[in-house]
Amino acid sequence: MSGFEPRIVGFLCKWCATAAADTAGTQRLPYPPNLLPITVNCTGAIDGAYILQVFLDGADGVLVGGCHPGDCHYRIGNLRARRRIAQLLKIMETLGLEPARLKLCWIGASEAQKYADTVNQFVEQIRLLGPSQFKKS
Amino acid sequence: MLTLRIKAGNIDEAARELFKRILRDSGEDAIFLRKKGEGAFFPPALITDAETAGKVGVLLPPLMVDNAACGLSYILRKDSVEQSTQLRIVAFLRPCEARAFVELTKLKQGSLNSVLLITPLCPGALSLEEFRKNEKISTEELFSLDSSRKRDSCRICAYPIAPFSDIQILFERDGLVLVAQTEKGRVLLLSLGAQEENINLDSEKAKFVESRQKAREEFLVQMKRRLEGSKGLREFLADCVNCHNCMRLCPVCYCRLCFFESADVEADVNHHLAIARRDGYRSLDDEKLLFHLGRLEHMAVLCVNCGVCSDACPNEVGVFGMFALVSDSVQKMFEYVPGAVLNEPLPMTVYREDEFRHLGE
Numbered sequence: 001m002s003g004f005e006p007r008i009v010g011f012l013c014k015w016c017a018t019a020a021a022d023t024a025g026t027q028r029l030p031y032p033p034n035l036l037p038i039t040v041n042c043t044g045a046i047d048g049a050y051i052l053q054v055f056l057d058g059a060d061g062v063l064v065g066g067c068h069p070g071d072c073h074y075r076i077g078n079l080r081a082r083r084r085i086a087q088l089l090k091i092m093e094t095l096g097l098e099p100a101r102l103k104l105c106w107i108g109a110s111e112a113q114k115y116a117d118t119v120n121q122f123v124e125q126i127r128l129l130g131p132s133q134f135k136k137s
Numbered sequence: 138m139l140t141l142r143i144k145a146g147n148i149d150e151a152a153r154e155l156f157k158r159i160l161r162d163s164g165e166d167a168i169f170l171r172k173k174g175e176g177a178f179f180p181p182a183l184i185t186d187a188e189t190a191g192k193v194g195v196l197l198p199p200l201m202v203d204n205a206a207c208g209l210s211y212i213l214r215k216d217s218v219e220q221s222t223q224l225r226i227v228a229f230l231r232p233c234e235a236r237a238f239v240e241l242t243k244l245k246q247g248s249l250n251s252v253l254l255i256t257p258l259c260p261g262a263l264s265l266e267e268f269r270k271n272e273k274i275s276t277e278e279l280f281s282l283d284s285s286r287k288r289d290s291c292r293i294c295a296y297p298i299a300p301f302s303d304i305q306i307l308f309e310r311d312g313l314v315l316v317a318q319t320e321k322g323r324v325l326l327l328s329l330g331a332q333e334e335n336i337n338l339d340s341e342k343a344k345f346v347e348s349r350q351k352a353r354e355e356f357l358v359q360m361k362r363r364l365e366g367s368k369g370l371r372e373f374l375a376d377c378v379n380c381h382n383c384m385r386l387c388p389v390c391y392c393r394l395c396f397f398e399s400a401d402v403e404a405d406v407n408h409h410l411a412i413a414r415r416d417g418y419r420s421l422d423d424e425k426l427l428f429h430l431g432r433l434e435h436m437a438v439l440c441v442n443c444g445v446c447s448d449a450c451p452n453e454v455g456v457f458g459m460f461a462l463v464s465d466s467v468q469k470m471f472e473y474v475p476g477a478v479l480n481e482p483l484p485m486t487v488y489r490e491d492e493f494r495h496l497g498e
Contacts, residue, residue: 048434049396049427056423056430057412066497069490078497079488086493087467087485091433094466096365106497133367134423135416 006060006126008035010119011050013043015073016109017065023112031116032123035063042066043104044077048088051102055134061101061126063118068106078106100129138338139323141331144312148276151312152196159227160187163328165253169209169228171195177272181208183226196229196306199274201262201288202448204388204441205230206237210247224251227325231259232299233290233443236476237388239301240439243483244391253321256299257306258345261291265448280308284352290444290457293353297345300477307341360462370430371422373459376452379425383446383456384432389439389475396435397428429456433463438484439475440464 012018018039024031040046043066051062064085066078085104092099103122107115143158145151159165171179172193179198184190209228230238235256241247260279262268267286274282284292298305303322307314316336317323323331364373381398384390396402402424413419440460447457468474471484 047396049402049431052430052434053402053427056427057408058415069497076488079490080485082493082496083485083488086470086496087438088434089496090467090470091430091437091463094361094463095370097367097370104496 004127004131006034006123006131007058008061008063008123008126009054009059010035010037010063010065011040011043011046012037012065013067013073013078014039014041016067016071017105017107017115019109020065020107020111020115023110024116027112029112029116031119034123034126035119042072042074042077043081044072044074044079046081046084048084051088055097055101055132058132058135060129060132061103061122063122064102064104065107065115065118066104068108071108098129098133101126101132138334138336139317139326139331140334140336141315141326141329142309142312143315144309146311148196148308148313152276153191153194155196155313155315156184156190156194157187158329159325160185160190163227163325165225165227165325167226168194169205169212169226169230169252171198171205171229177268178202181205183212194229197231197257197260197276197279199263199272199276199279200265200268201231201291201443202265202445203386204237204443204445205234206241206247206388207386209234209238209252210241210388213248213252214241214246225253226251227253227255229255229257230299231443232256232296232302233259233294233441234388235299235302236296236441237443239476239479240389240441240483241391242479243481246391249479253304253325254299254302255304255306255315255322256302258308258341259291259294259297261287261294261297264288277310284349288444289356289447289455290442290461292349293356293461294349295346295353295442296474296476297349298342300474301479305338307336307338356458357462357465360458364459364462367426370426374422374425374429374454377425377429377450377454378452379421379428380451381428382449382451384428386445386449387432387436388443388445389441390432390436397431402427429459433460436460437464437467438471438473440468441475 054062072078089099105118143151143155145154167183167185169183172182174180179195235254238247242249303319305316317326409419444457447455473484
């Protein structure tokens, strides 16, 4: 897959993963520019349809970053998100739609290094998978 | 078990006798059931007059093009129902319709306070194609029908007997056997002169379920093969024209405004242009893929496998097959049987702290 640069969309919780991304930036931690971050108020606010739409529009991977269980600003939004993601992964698995392209990750507001590592690893994982099968060419 | 036997020349006559007796002798306000329509179909109706019910009521129509849970919900979903606790409606629903109605009740789009559910041990219905070939088919014939003539969803039905119902109906050569399942059901049957009898409902159930189980497994394997990957999905949905009929007739698609018909999914022309520039074209096929995948994501966990989505399709896309496959895996994961337990919450309204621990870490 030479020349393939994965395009990844990150749905990042405003209270944790987005803060971690900011901190990673100010600390000048290196991570690839393949991820387009979208800040959401809470991972619990993400409808599976948004993730599906992003895939259909050509994303090669989707990363959902939320607060660790117990740390949700809205108490249990992340646990609801976990249930939805589990369901969406099950659907993708059942239909052979490469569930490995969707990842849920808990990233605390202070975990800048974890954010950078997660993005690094996920980009590499998607690079190995190649372009999304939803792309036509 | 408290049992009522109604004997008459055949099943249809016994059913008409039952409708009449409920309205005449039991003090119920109305029955909700299917009636002979002006055309070939059997629309659901609310009937209050015993003679009318005896004339036009049908217990097991040979086809099923809509789910009567929608009609019952339509009648009951206004708030006034909760207030008029005296209202009593006896609803005759197929097992898949009863299960859908239980789900709608959980969603506050129906109420079981004023409704008593009676469900038959369901032989299934003819596929629309078969029905058009031969509209005249007796209810007795439905029980001995070759499964290849039935709708896919009936052929592979996992719940030909409703897991929740006040009264179950079993069939005999010359009539019906009603068995009370709840206290509410007992009260109604007592008012009609029922008696205690030894009936082994489980063995009846086993016979019915077993014959469909193998067909179900084969069907799911076949679907899994067809729906492999985005290519398989695109081919499966190739004839879909995105009319959303499947959604409109889906009994558990409960939103009054569908997300996929809302402004949320509409994008600026520049968005479409950007994709066209990138890929060479922007096919609106993706819109229908989003609709179907999104509906699977929203609804598969509640799907009662009634199969109405397939009958609703103008282009004969077997939408049901896709839902059967995905609902099977998703419902197993959540250990959820739609319509089985009234006070069991919908999976997407709850969570557990100790579940899916492998995700997020």
